[in-house]
Structures are given as structure tokens and as C-alpha cells.
Amino acid sequence: MGRGAISAGAVAALVLVAGCKAVAVDPEGGPSGDDGKPRSTATPTRTPTEASPRTPARSPAQNPTRTPARDPAPHTPAPAPEPGKTLMEKGDDGKQVRELQARLRQIAWFGGNPTGTYGPVTAAAVKGFQAKRGLAVTGVTDTVTWSRLLGMTREPTRSELYAGGGMPPAKPDKRCLTGRVLCIAKSSRTLTWMIDGRAVSTMDVRFGSQYTPTREGTFSVYWKSRHHVSTLYDTPMPYAMFFSGGQAVHFSSDFAARGYAGGSHGCVNVRDEKKIASLFAQVRKGDRVVIYK
Known part of the structure; x- marks a missing residue:
């Protein structure tokens, strides 16, 4: 073995000393690089003192690239809507109030029958x-409220406006303008007691149903019965004034209780007992009865 040569055993010993990683060995006994200078090919392991210190996280104020979060703007409640010009309010009465009530009733905001009086x-x-x-x-009907209500409802019928009665009497038939007449108008559902063309009293009335209609025409009172009871239906007919067969003008407790929800068997029902009691006392046999549309 010549000078400078290393035996195979010596090489093996060097490998064991180096550990698991094999390295190139310079004939002079150390690792060498391409330039022939001694150099280790193993990656050096950093000691704790050699490690680069970590850069601490920056706060939003220290980081020029981030915009700090802003507090949300305070909530401002929407202003209350302005009411319009007043059209109707408490204490008013008349046709427009009745229409207001009828329209509110169409959309279930008014439970009673229209009265024409603007109350609580x-x-x-x-x-x-x-x-x-x-x-x-506000509880006051202004132009804004009225316009909104008109857009949601239809024009009330005459029956809707006077669902609870009180309808103005229709124009008297010409047959009612002379003598003593029970002038009965189906269109207005009214009976007007007239003497020589003058209206003495007016009252709400109800007529027969579709299958038992009240007859129309000119008749006369042929019989009066203060405490009459129907022999056909076994129902009371107080203050009955018969004018055509079994049909009569009489007081109806059912009409007084249920209103126009019911109907008669052809008779002219009167709602107000005091009014028909007074009428019964004035009407004579032979007085005319005129029933018209």
C-alpha cells in the first residue's frame, strides 16, 4: 500500500464514525468539494442561537396594509308618516261616515252595521x-287613509250601507199620493204611512224569501189582529194587518233580533215594535196597501 493510500478498513471506520449519512472522503482524510477544498456535504444543523427569531404578529394599527374595523353607524328610526288632510273624525255623522263604515266592514275592520255616526x-x-x-x-280618517281604503274596497251597495236599517225611503209611488196608504218600497226596505201625500211615519221592513215572496200591487187592509198567531207556522204575528190572503204587515221579533239575515213567509215584517204599535192604532180596515219595487 503506497503512501497516502487508505485501506478499505479505514474507510469503513470513517463511515461508521460519520453516522448514517455517507460522505465523499478526500485522500487527505476530510470531505472535499469540486474545488478540491475540504467541505462537508451534510446540511448543517442550526443551533438555537443560530435560528432566526420569529417576527411578532403586527396589530392592525402597526400594519399599514390593513384598515381598522369601523363602528357601525347608529340606527336612525324612520320618521313617522305624515297624516293627510282630515276628512272625518269623532263626532261626525252623515253619508260619508256610513260609506267609511261599510268599506271597513268589507275588509273585516268594522264588525257592526253602518250607522253614519263616527264614534269610538x-x-x-x-x-x-x-x-x-x-x-x-290617529283614528282620524285623512286623505291618505281614505285613498288607501278606496283602493282596497269597492263601492258599497245600498243594502251594505243600510245593513242595519235606516235606509231613506224611496220616492213614493204615485198610488201613494192620495188617501190613507201603507206605502211599502222594496228598494229601500221601508214602509211609510202616508195621508193625502204626507209622510206621517217611516219604518224598516223585511220581506218574504225567494220561495215565499211578498206580493206586489195595490191591496187594502181587510182584517186586523192584535195578538195573532200563524195557523200555518205556529209563530206569533203581533199587530197583524192582513192585506192579501195570509200575507200581512206585522211586528217580527226575529227581524228585531237578526235583522236582514232572515226573511218572512211573504209577510211584511216590521222591526220596531213601538212604531208598528202606533201604526196599528191608526190604520183602519179598507186603508190601501201599495207594495212596489
């Missing part, structure tokens, strides 16, 4: 309607 019940109904639709809640 009507004001409460208007308030409910206004609150439901985000209007100024």
Missing part, C-alpha cells in the same frame, strides 16, 4: 286599519 268603535277600526298599513295611527 269607528275610530278604533280606523286606527287598526292605519297601523296594519304603516299609516299615521
Whole structure:
């Protein structure tokens, strides 16, 4: 073995000393690189003192690339809607109030029958309607409320306007203008007691049903019966004034209780007992009865 040569055993010993990683060995006894200088090919392991210190996380204020979160703007409630010009309010009465009540009744905001009087019940109904639709809640019917209500309802019929009665009497038939006449108009559901063309009293009436209609025409009172009871239906017919067969003008407790929800068997039912009691006392046998549309 010449000078400078290393035996195979020596090489093996060097490998064991180096550990698991094999390295190239310079004939002079150390690792060498391409330039022939001694160099280790193993990756050096950093000691704790050599490790680069970590850069601490920056706060939003220290980081120029991030914008700090802003507090949300305070919530400003929407302003209350302005009411319009007043059209109707508590204490008013008349046709327009009746129409208001009938329209509110169409959409279930007014439970009773229209009366034409703007009272607490009507004001409460208007308030409910206004609150439901985000209007100024005043209980007063202004132009804004009225316009909204018109857009949601239809024009009330005459029967809707006077569902509880009180309908103005229709124009008297010409047959009612002379003598003593029970002038009965189906269109207005009224009976007007007239003497020589002058209206003495007017009252609400109800007529027969579709299958038992009240006859129309000119008749005369042929029999009066103060405490009459129907022999056909076994029902009371107080203050009965018969004018055609079994048909009569009489007081009806059912009409007084249920209104126009019911109907008669052809008779002319009167709702107001005091009014028909007074009428019964004035009417004579032979007085005319005129029933017209």
C-alpha cells in the first residue's frame, strides 16, 4: 500500500464514525468539494442561537396594509308618516261616515252595521286599519287613509250601507199620493204611512224569501189582529194587518233580533215594535196597501 493510500478498513471506520449519512472522503482524510477544498456535504444543523427569531404578529394599527374595523353607524328610526288632510273624525255623522263604515266592514275592520255616526268603535277600526298599513295611527280618517281604503274596497251597495236599517225611503209611488196608504218600497226596505201625500211615519221592513215572496200591487187592509198567531207556522204575528190572503204587515221579533239575515213567509215584517204599535192604532180596515219595487 503506497503512501497516502487508505485501506478499505479505514474507510469503513470513517463511515461508521460519520453516522448514517455517507460522505465523499478526500485522500487527505476530510470531505472535499469540486474545488478540491475540504467541505462537508451534510446540511448543517442550526443551533438555537443560530435560528432566526420569529417576527411578532403586527396589530392592525402597526400594519399599514390593513384598515381598522369601523363602528357601525347608529340606527336612525324612520320618521313617522305624515297624516293627510282630515276628512272625518269623532263626532261626525252623515253619508260619508256610513260609506267609511261599510268599506271597513268589507275588509273585516268594522264588525257592526253602518250607522253614519263616527264614534269610538269607528275610530278604533280606523286606527287598526292605519297601523296594519304603516299609516299615521290617529283614528282620524285623512286623505291618505281614505285613498288607501278606496283602493282596497269597492263601492258599497245600498243594502251594505243600510245593513242595519235606516235606509231613506224611496220616492213614493204615485198610488201613494192620495188617501190613507201603507206605502211599502222594496228598494229601500221601508214602509211609510202616508195621508193625502204626507209622510206621517217611516219604518224598516223585511220581506218574504225567494220561495215565499211578498206580493206586489195595490191591496187594502181587510182584517186586523192584535195578538195573532200563524195557523200555518205556529209563530206569533203581533199587530197583524192582513192585506192579501195570509200575507200581512206585522211586528217580527226575529227581524228585531237578526235583522236582514232572515226573511218572512211573504209577510211584511216590521222591526220596531213601538212604531208598528202606533201604526196599528191608526190604520183602519179598507186603508190601501201599495207594495212596489
